[in-house]
Amino acid sequence: MSKQNEEKKILRKIDPLIEQLFKGKRRGCARLISYIEDYGPEVAKVIVEKVFPKTGNAYIIGVTGAPGSGKSTLTNQIAKRYLKAGKKVSVICVDPTSPFSGGAILGDRIRMKESFRKKDLFIRSMANRGKLGGLAHITKDVLQVLDAFGSDIILLETVGVGQSEIDVFKSAHTTLVVVNPGTGDDIQAIKAGIMEITDIFVVNKMDLPLADKKVRDIEAMLELSDTIEIDNDRHAVKVVSSLEWKPPVVKTNARDGENIELLLKKIEVHRVNQKKTALDRKKQIYRYKHYVLDILKGYLSRNIEDLIFSHPEIDQIIEKIIEKQKDANPYSISNEILKKFVHRL
Amino acid sequence: MSKQNEEKKILRKIDPLIEQLFKGKRRGCARLISYIEDYGPEVAKVIVEKVFPKTGNAYIIGVTGAPGSGKSTLTNQIAKRYLKAGKKVSVICVDPTSPFSGGAILGDRIRMKESFRKKDLFIRSMANRGKLGGLAHITKDVLQVLDAFGSDIILLETVGVGQSEIDVFKSAHTTLVVVNPGTGDDIQAIKAGIMEITDIFVVNKMDLPLADKKVRDIEAMLELSDTIEIDNDRHAVKVVSSLEWKPPVVKTNARDGENIELLLKKIEVHRVNQKKTALDRKKQIYRYKHYVLDILKGYLSRNIEDLIFSHPEIDQIIEKIIEKQKDANPYSISNEILKKFVHRL
Numbered sequence: 001m002s003k004q005n006e007e008k009k010i011l012r013k014i015d016p017l018i019e020q021l022f023k024g025k026r027r028g029c030a031r032l033i034s035y036i037e038d039y040g041p042e043v044a045k046v047i048v049e050k051v052f053p054k055t056g057n058a059y060i061i062g063v064t065g066a067p068g069s070g071k072s073t074l075t076n077q078i079a080k081r082y083l084k085a086g087k088k089v090s091v092i093c094v095d096p097t098s099p100f101s102g103g104a105i106l107g108d109r110i111r112m113k114e115s116f117r118k119k120d121l122f123i124r125s126m127a128n129r130g131k132l133g134g135l136a137h138i139t140k141d142v143l144q145v146l147d148a149f150g151s152d153i154i155l156l157e158t159v160g161v162g163q164s165e166i167d168v169f170k171s172a173h174t175t176l177v178v179v180n181p182g183t184g185d186d187i188q189a190i191k192a193g194i195m196e197i198t199d200i201f202v203v204n205k206m207d208l209p210l211a212d213k214k215v216r217d218i219e220a221m222l223e224l225s226d227t228i229e230i231d232n233d234r235h236a237v238k239v240v241s242s243l244e245w246k247p248p249v250v251k252t253n254a255r256d257g258e259n260i261e262l263l264l265k266k267i268e269v270h271r272v273n274q275k276k277t278a279l280d281r282k283k284q285i286y287r288y289k290h291y292v293l294d295i296l297k298g299y300l301s302r303n304i305e306d307l308i309f310s311h312p313e314i315d316q317i318i319e320k321i322i323e324k325q326k327d328a329n330p331y332s333i334s335n336e337i338l339k340k341f342v343h344r345l
Numbered sequence: 346m347s348k349q350n351e352e353k354k355i356l357r358k359i360d361p362l363i364e365q366l367f368k369g370k371r372r373g374c375a376r377l378i379s380y381i382e383d384y385g386p387e388v389a390k391v392i393v394e395k396v397f398p399k400t401g402n403a404y405i406i407g408v409t410g411a412p413g414s415g416k417s418t419l420t421n422q423i424a425k426r427y428l429k430a431g432k433k434v435s436v437i438c439v440d441p442t443s444p445f446s447g448g449a450i451l452g453d454r455i456r457m458k459e460s461f462r463k464k465d466l467f468i469r470s471m472a473n474r475g476k477l478g479g480l481a482h483i484t485k486d487v488l489q490v491l492d493a494f495g496s497d498i499i500l501l502e503t504v505g506v507g508q509s510e511i512d513v514f515k516s517a518h519t520t521l522v523v524v525n526p527g528t529g530d531d532i533q534a535i536k537a538g539i540m541e542i543t544d545i546f547v548v549n550k551m552d553l554p555l556a557d558k559k560v561r562d563i564e565a566m567l568e569l570s571d572t573i574e575i576d577n578d579r580h581a582v583k584v585v586s587s588l589e590w591k592p593p594v595v596k597t598n599a600r601d602g603e604n605i606e607l608l609l610k611k612i613e614v615h616r617v618n619q620k621k622t623a624l625d626r627k628k629q630i631y632r633y634k635h636y637v638l639d640i641l642k643g644y645l646s647r648n649i650e651d652l653i654f655s656h657p658e659i660d661q662i663i664e665k666i667i668e669k670q671k672d673a674n675p676y677s678i679s680n681e682i683l684k685k686f687v688h689r690l
Contacts, residue, residue, distance in 0.1 A: 045676045048674060048675065048676055049674050049676055049677065052669075052674035052675070053669065053674075056669065140675075144675075281667075284667050285660060285663050285664070285667065288663045288666050288667065288675060288678075289653050289654065289659070289663055291675045292653060292663065292675055292678055292679045292682065293649065293650055293653045295675060295676060295679040296649045296653075296679050296682065296683060297645075297646050297649060297650075299679070299683070300642075300645040300646070300649060300690075301642050301645070301646070304638065304641045304642060304645060305638060305642075308634050308637060308638045308641075309634065314634070315630060318630050318633050318634055318637065319630070321633050322626075322629050322630065322633065324397075324398065324401065329393060329394050329397035329398075330393065330397070330485075330489075330633060330636045330637055330640060331390045331393055331394055331640060332394065333633075333637055334637045334640040334641050334644070337637065337641065338641060338644070338690070342687060342688070342690055343687070345645075345683070345687055345690065
């Protein structure tokens with residue numbers, strides 16, 4: 001009851017915040033993101049529905065890689081270049097795991113903030129507060145807010161390359177995977193599942209020995225990997241080494257800013273290529289399918305849970321399992337509940 | 346297509362395996378568990394439906410605690426006592442994270458195996474193969490098989506105390522939480538979320554200094570914790586410090602077998618107490634509700650995903666979002682899809 005009241009109170013506050021957001025006020029943007037993170041899908045729904053008509057301008061660049069690969073430094077460098085070019089840039093860091101490096105990143109970013117017009121840069125850290133299944137969903141909602149905020153570029157940085165990160169990157173237009181010279185493991189990691197989301201490979205710390213070898217290794221791997229056709233109806237729409245796009249491998253030194261311009265050019269090539277091949281449309285459908293799927297899965301899970309734990313008839317139905325009535329077992333009873341209550345979902 | 350054929354092939358093999366299971370043949374039991382782990386919910390459903398009428402005999406004891414707390418050694422000791430008393434014992438270890446300690450545990454268990462009649466002990470390790478959401482569900486299916494196998498006691502041991510472990514323990518009749526003397530952190534961990542599932546606290550390594558202090562700390566914490574009423578309709582049915590049950594704190598030294606008999610007595614007291622207070626019935630309903638919920642969530646997620654990625658109409662509906670048609674956004678379109686296709690779920 002008090003939770004519902006709180007929700008109502010929040011809903012009344014949303015309109016003025018959205019007005020602020022549309023005017024480019026950072027505080028409105030920050031508050032709306034907090035609401036999405038803190039108050040769950042009902043509040044998120046209201047916010048997304050209101051901001052959605054203003055979305056569609058932002059270009060979303062994903063950056064991922066192992067801890068220590070330099071992806072935060074790289075993200076900062078990319079952000080600086082776009083800021084210099086007069087773009088409005090937002091940065092979201094998803095799931096910073098180590099509090100130590102988190103602090104270091106933050107210090108770095110504060111320095112970055114000071115050297116540019118404050119209003120053109122918005123930085124947000126999203127902790128993975130145990131919302132394993134929900135993180136990709138929340139991130140997608142937050143991306144809508146940042147898009148409606150007027151961001152030209154959204155940099156989406158995550159730590160690690162688990163399934164939840166892969167889901168996050170299904171929202172990106174161009175995804176960079178950062179690796180380092182001399183480490184053999186990451187090629188295996190790349191093979192394991194990251195191929196699906198990679199548009200550009202970045203061999204960062206190019207000043208280290210064996211940088212060229214790492215480039216060749218990745219290129220060889222790309223040669224070997226199957227040329228998967230675009231399958232729009234299924235999960236493999238983002239494809240490595242398709243006829244339409246073969247991920248380039250770019251060497252950088254993010255610390256010194258070396259080759260960042262080159263990387264930006266490759267991102268632009270990727271963007272233009274997607275337009276030319278109409279891949280951007282296919283990817284847009286793919287992105288929204290996953291977004292809609294996240295919303296529906298979350299909605300159905302909550303509803304079925306509410307039903308099981310609050311509908312008065314459920315106890316009686318469950319008792320049939322306990323009493324071992326003929327053909328009553330957890331699966332048959334699940335089926336019975338579904339048939340009886342599906343109209344309530 | 347070939348996946349469907351494979352499934353059919355598996356289904357034909359199930360009946361003879363279930364016959365073996367009912368005769369107490371370990372190989373049949375092991376194979377059925379592998380099928381549940383490897384072939385997903387359709388196969389699991391068939392197996393559970395067939396074994397379910399034979400379930401209801403097993404008493405399930407959950408054992409959890411931080412890595413290094415000695416819970417595996419404790420599990421072994423408990424298993425030995427029940428074996429000595431002529432019981433048939435099964436042990437499932439869920440999610441062994443470290444391969445090193447995994448090996449050590451295994452060695453220990455092989456020694457244990459040799460000193461008893463082989464047919465009375467069944468041990469199974471279930472790796473958490475990335476099935477984060479599904480692990481609790483799969484474990485519940487496996488418990489049915491072990492129950493129908495004729496196990497008197499099933500020991501369910503997990504590493505760590507995350508949400509997925511808490512979900513796993515919703516299947517246990519009595520859950521032990523193992524802590525050690527002199528570590529302050531675990532009291533915090535206990536407070537955080539483990540209270541819901543704890544029936545008995547075990548202060549293991551009682552030979553270490555400050556064991557009595559740890560007992561007092563836990564007892565003090567239990568005094569302070571609210572006396573929550575049993576709320577059968579919601580999640581808090583398993584309650585610490587309710588009027589019906591206040592978790593005892595037992596000191597043990599699992600390595601030397603000290604106080605294991607005492608611990609077994611406490612488990613028996615808990616079992617009898619649940620019968621007396623009719624709490625066992627409430628908990629049974631609670632357990633099956635969670636089982637049914639797991640089944641339905643999994644089923645709905647798979648179905649909605651199939652729908653989104655294979656129904657021909659979905660693309661057109663999604664296009665409305667891309668074209669920014671009036672009132673079309675990911676949430677409104679999700680709603681439209683749900684209304685239109687809910688009968689297919």
